[in-house]
Amino acid sequence: MRASRLVSILLLLQTRGLMTARELAERLEVSVRTIYRDVESLHAAGIPLYGDAGPSGGYRLLDGYRTRLTGLTADEAESLFLAGLPGPAAELGLGAVVTAAQLKLMAALPVELRDRAGRIQERFLLDAPSWYRDAEPVTHLPAVAAAVWDEHALQVRYRRWKAPQEVERRLEPYGLVVKAGRWYVVARSEGQVRTYRVSQILELHPLHEERFTRPPGFDLAAHWEAYRAEFEARLRRGEAVVRLSPRGLERLADLMTPGVVEAARATAGSPDEEGWTRVTVPIESVEHATGELLRLGLDVEILSPPELRHAVAAVARALTRRYASSADGQPSWTAPAERRITWKRRVTS
Known part of the structure; x- marks a missing residue:
């Protein structure tokens, strides 16, 4: 274990250049005293490692030194x-x-x-995108990546979900994240750090002369985790109580988001005499939940809120009217003559 830690210290200093004893200790999950002992051992082994005192000090390897240890398991x-x-x-x-x-x-x-x-x-093959999704066009991704790397600003025309849909934005891109096959850029714009979907960038102009500096200590992974948690919390504005058949409970993981599945499992009680299970799930809105829960078909019954139950019932009544057949088995609705001919040709061909 100690030999592996000594190699890790060498590789960290080789890649980072300068690190304090505390930084090494935190990275390797040991005490600072342990790092001091390890450094002494490396010195004794003839490794050209030296330390600088003071607030800006730390340990570094002699310039030009490269370890030849491969050490891969x-x-x-x-x-x-x-x-x-x-x-x-x-x-x-x-x-x-x-x-x-x-x-x-x-x-x-x-x-x-x-x-x-x-x-x-x-x-083994890692295929990140979800099923039933075409690849998104990411025409501007290389330009965004170059701006992230070189720390220069971007002027973009961006399409968002709310009005006005198309907006002009100046971005200072801090990092790129790929989530479920979709690319997002985390950037400062209008004084705030926001997240933009790369595929929604309609037009892009690099501002090579306008440089920016990333905030000290900005952690892309930590920022994304906080953003993801906040985003999921915003989607859970309300709750719905539903009954699920055994088949509905089984299909839940394939049809719903992980947050819904997790909530259903956490609130599931014992099946009733019909084998159905009562659960409580988060919903974004009545309109959104109506479409989502209808995917379960006859394997779900909505108990509350009443407005959601009424909305699903209204959709069911509308579907019944649309698909109700006349006595001769033909559709009950009347289509234009040209469309009726086309429909008959498709059926009889």
Whole structure:
């Protein structure tokens, strides 16, 4: 365990350049005193490692020193080839770069690790987007990624869901996130850090001369987690109490969002005499919940709120009228002559 930690210290200093004992301790989840002992051991082993005192000090490796330790375990080698997502990399324009890097890494591995890493690529594939979704056009993604990397601003024309739908925005992009196959850029605009869907950028102009500085300590992963939690909380503005048949309860995970499924499981009681289960689920609005719950068909009964129950009943009545048939089995509604001919041709062909 200690040998692995010593290698980790070397690799961290090699990639970061300068780190304090406290930063190393937090990263490796040990005490600062342990880091002091590890540094002394590295010194004793002849590693050109030295420390600077003071507020801006820390440990660093002698300029030009590069460790030749490969030290990869079989699991680590396999994970490197499993971690890459070819789709997002290609969308960023890095598909060929990722492939070249993997080939170089493969060539540097010992034969036994090379074989195991190769089997990972042959037997496991990560496909992030959900079913029934076409790939989104992300024409401006490379330009957004370049702005994130170079820290220059962007002028964009953006389409949003509320009026006015098309707006002009100046963005200072801090980072990119891919969520369920969809790309989002986290950027400062109009004095606030906001999230924009890359596919909704209609027009983009790089502002290469307008540089910006990322806020010190900005953590993209932590920001996204907080945004995601806030977004999900906004979607749960109300609650609905429903009864689910055994089949409906089983289908819930395939048809509803994880938040709804989690809430249903947490509130599910014992099945009643008909085998149905009463659950409480979050809803965004009556209109939205009507469409979502109708996906369960006859496997759900809405108990409350009354307005949601009435809305679903109204849709059911409208569907009954639309699909009600006359005595001869023909549709009861009257279509224009041209459409009736087309319909008959489709049925008889």
